[in-house]
Amino acid sequence: MRDGFDVTPRSGEGAGLWFLKILTGFLVIVVLIIHLIVNHLIVEGGLLTYTDVVRYYQNPIIPIMEIAFLILVVTHALMGLRSVLLDLHPSNKVLRLINYGLVVLGLGSIAYGIWLVLVIVGRG
Amino acid sequence: MAEHPQKPANLIKWFDPRNKSLGSWAFILNRITGLGLTVYLFLHLIMLGQLARGPEAYDGFIALVKNPIFLAGELLVIAAALIHGLNGIRIGITSFGIAGGKQKQLFIGLMTVAVIAIVYFAIRMFTH
Amino acid sequence: MTQTWTVTYEIFRKKGNQASHYDRFEMKVDPDEYVLDGIERIWAFNDRSLVFSHACHHSTCGACGMLVNGVEKLTCITPIRSVTKDGGVIRVEPMRNFPVISDLSVDMTVFYQRMESVGHQPVVSNGFEDSKGKFDPEDDLLRLSDCIECGLCISACPIALTTPAYLGPAVLAGAQQSGDLNPCVLDLVDSENGAWRCHSAYECTEVCPSHVDPAWRIMDLRKKLVSRRIKKFFGIK
Numbered sequence A: 001m002r003d004g005f006d007v008t009p010r011s012g013e014g015a016g017l018w019f020l021k022i023l024t025g026f027l028v029i030v031v032l033i034i035h036l037i038v039n040h041l042i043v044e045g046g047l048l049t050y051t052d053v054v055r056y057y058q059n060p061i062i063p064i065m066e067i068a069f070l071i072l073v074v075t076h077a078l079m080g081l082r083s084v085l086l087d088l089h090p091s092n093k094v095l096r097l098i099n100y101g102l103v104v105l106g107l108g109s110i111a112y113g114i115w116l117v118l119v120i121v122g123r124g
Numbered sequence B: 001m002a003e004h005p006q007k008p009a010n011l012i013k014w015f016d017p018r019n020k021s022l023g024s025w026a027f028i029l030n031r032i033t034g035l036g037l038t039v040y041l042f043l044h045l046i047m048l049g050q051l052a053r054g055p056e057a058y059d060g061f062i063a064l065v066k067n068p069i070f071l072a073g074e075l076l077v078i079a080a081a082l083i084h085g086l087n088g089i090r091i092g093i094t095s096f097g098i099a100g101g102k103q104k105q106l107f108i109g110l111m112t113v114a115v116i117a118i119v120y121f122a123i124r125m126f127t128h
Numbered sequence C: 001m002t003q004t005w006t007v008t009y010e011i012f013r014k015k016g017n018q019a020s021h022y023d024r025f026e027m028k029v030d031p032d033e034y035v036l037d038g039i040e041r042i043w044a045f046n047d048r049s050l051v052f053s054h055a056c057h058h059s060t061c062g063a064c065g066m067l068v069n070g071v072e073k074l075t076c077i078t079p080i081r082s083v084t085k086d087g088g089v090i091r092v093e094p095m096r097n098f099p100v101i102s103d104l105s106v107d108m109t110v111f112y113q114r115m116e117s118v119g120h121q122p123v124v125s126n127g128f129e130d131s132k133g134k135f136d137p138e139d140d141l142l143r144l145s146d147c148i149e150c151g152l153c154i155s156a157c158p159i160a161l162t163t164p165a166y167l168g169p170a171v172l173a174g175a176q177q178s179g180d181l182n183p184c185v186l187d188l189v190d191s192e193n194g195a196w197r198c199h200s201a202y203e204c205t206e207v208c209p210s211h212v213d214p215a216w217r218i219m220d221l222r223k224k225l226v227s228r229r230i231k232k233f234f235g236i237k
Helices: A015-042 A050-056 A061-087 A092-122 B007-014 B022-053 B055-065 B068-095 B100-127 C035-046 C108-117 C152-156 C169-178 C185-189 C202-208 C215-231
Strands: C007-012 C021-029 C064-069 C071-074 C089-093 C099-101 C123-125 C140-143
Touching: A015 A061, A050 B007, A050 C035, A050 C108, A061 B022, B007 B022, B007 B055, B022 B055, B022 B068, B022 C202, B055 B068, B055 C021, B055 C215, B068 B100, B068 C215, C007 C035, C021 C035, C035 C089, C064 C099, C064 C152, C071 C152, C071 C202, C089 C123, C108 C169, C108 C185, C152 C202, C169 C202, C169 C215, C185 C215, C202 C215
Parallel strands: C007 C089
Antiparallel strands: C007 C021, C064 C071, C064 C089, C123 C140
8 A cells, every 4th residue: 555556466346246246136136026925925824834834845946946045145145244344454364264254154054054945845 | 644544443434424415325224234134144044943943943933023022123124125125226227337327316216115115014014 | 795694614723743623713704705715814814824725716626625514525616605504613624535734735645646547637538428428529629627636536435434545436437537448557446446346325426526427437437347358258359
């Protein structure tokens, strides 16, 4: 920053992530609308008991939709969080930690979600 | 030589809407709802873990969330999602250079939709 | 017929490493005078040690940008009537996000260097595009560029508030306007602290005294950067 130019190459905000954020954001809206329609208009009586949920997951489209939704939301949320953290202007070292942390958190929660969906499907 | 006045602590000034234009309100709202929804996402994933623990745990959990405090929380999530999503549409299209000059009208329009939807969901949730 | 208002100027003072404070000057003004006129009178009659920058008095030089009651204004074209009322207060502070040299004067060296390095042209062809669309150049007339490098947009930007490394709206707009995205410029604007950092708060366009519409230009710059990348990906020159 000595002379006003900070172009040390690092994976801060970039074209790819920006585009991905808008894309996942848009897809989240689309899937959310489908999710709401299916949950509240097509399924009779909602999903308020365990048996209902398990029955709901027997249709193979549902787990696929839910997993897609999970991946999109987690990606979008963590990229958004990263944007907020980047505005704190972390040093390269801290940024690397943030990147690893977010990737681990993201993959972890996606794996957990998929495991959960498979458990529920398996109970049918 | 005088120092640059910026520091990460200025972060808090983001959330100071005094003397700011509509665009900043949108930015502030988007940040707050975004962070809130991220927290909710992980809480939600943890809560859904109850499904794995069998019928009793999950049905007990559903009984718990039917009380008004949880319903209010749920309404907050719906409101945040609506605001963030609709504002996201605005940011998305203006980011591609579409309707940039109309961003204020767009914001007012979309937020009107959000408010109507929030009121609708509130009435629906609390009268059932 | 001229009116007379009594207003109080609250002026930010800071010299060197001293702590900052506000000096109050109560004075009689014509509400149709400009904020800068009052500041000059304070300098002339009350306190010769007051430091502030100004030059042209008609919004061409961009030197007199300050924070007036918390909002970025070019003080030479801001009527007192528009910022306060009779008996009211005008709080004048230096622009945000720049190092304060003394009182109301800020150091804009880095900003000017950046403007130069993205190829901002102070003189442009008359047929230049802006957010309202492309004008058809009838002839090759030249005019001064809209951007007067006053720095108000950088002072208003919530991202510039957190880091001095962010290039800032005027610089990105300058890159968009110059149209010459050579590798050096790309290095600056297509980077972490360039066009991708903007979070669409539109404050820059809000305070710009000169119809540059920096927010629109940043979005347009993004469009250009993305299309460049797509072309590069498919190997199109």
